[in-house]
Amino acid sequence: MGKKIANIIGDIILGLIVVFAIVGIIYGLSSRQNNGVPKIFGKSAFAVPTSSMDISKSEAEAKGLNKKTLIHKGDIVFGDLSVAYEELQVGDVIFFKGNLIQNDPNEYIIVHRIVDIAKDEDNKIQYYITRGDNPQIPEDDVQVVRKSDYIAKLAGRLPATGYIVLFLTSNSWINYEAKDGTENAFLKGLYNFKLPIGFGLLIIVPIFIYLIVMIVKLVSVIGNNKKVDAANEIAQGVVSDDVKDAIIQEYMKKQEELKKAQEAQNQEESKKEE
Helix, strand or coil: CHHHHHHHHHHHHHHHHHHHHHHHHHHHHHHCCCCCCCCEEEEEEEECCCCCCCCCCCHHHHHHHCCCCCCCCCCEEEEEEEHHHHHHHCCCCCEEEEECCCCCCCEEHHHHHHHHEEEECCCCEEEEEEECCCCCCCCCEEEEECCCCCEEEEEEEEEECHHHHHHHHCCCCCCCCCCCEEEEEHHHHHHCCCHHHHHHHHHHHHHHHHHHHHHHHHHHHHHHHHHHHHCCCCCCCCHHHHHHHHHHHHHHHHHHHHHHHHHHHHHHHHHHHC
16 A cells, blocks of 8 residues: 555656656747747746845835735746736836846846836837835936837746746856865856756756656566566466476565564564563
C-alpha cells in the first residue's frame, strides 16, 4: 500500500514538472514572437526585479493609492493587454519598455504608476509621466511613456512568487569575484551565460529527470515480465534445469533474508522486554 501511494505521489510530481516545463516553453516562445513581451490568453506576466514600487501600507494610504495596485519586488504581476493607451488615467500602474538609466542602450520592461498626463492644445495625449511608488525615489526620477513604449495595464499580482522566476532567469546569484579582486574564470563564464542557465533549470533539467525516471520504470516492467514468463514456462514444464535452479536459488535467498530480518526483530523485542 505504501509503495503504491509513493508511486502515485511520484507520478503527480513528475506530471507537475512536465506541466511546468511546457508552460516555460510556451512563455519563452511567446516572448520571442512578440518582441520580448509574452502574450497568453490576453494577459502578460512579469516578475518584478527591483524595489522601485515598494511602499508601506501606511504610506500608500497617506497618498491615497489603491491597495489593489500595490506591488513589491519579487511579485509576479499580470498585465491586461487589451487596455488601450488612450484609456489610461493618472493612478494606473502600467508596463512599458524603457531604459533604467540615462543613455542606457538596453531596453527593459518597467512597471510604474502614472503620475501625470501631457496633452497637446487639442487635448490629445502626447505621453504619460510615470514614477515608482517607493518614497525613497526622488520626485524628479520619472519615466516618460509614449504609445510605442506602452505594453499593458496592471490586472493582478501573485505576491513573492516571482523570486523563483528571477532566480531562473537571472545570473545575479553567481559571484565570480573574490574578496581580493581576482576572478574565477569558470564562474564568470556562467555569469555571462545567463540564458542557458535559466533555460536549463526551467526546461532541460525537469525533462531530463522525467525521462530518467520513465526509463527506470520501463526497465523494471521488463524485468517483472521476464520473471512472469519464466514462471509460466516452469508451470508448463518447458524451462531448462539451469533456469529452474536460478529461480529456486533466488527464492531461497529471499527466504533467508526474511528469516534473518525476523530473527533480528525478535532479538530487539526481547531486549526491550528485559
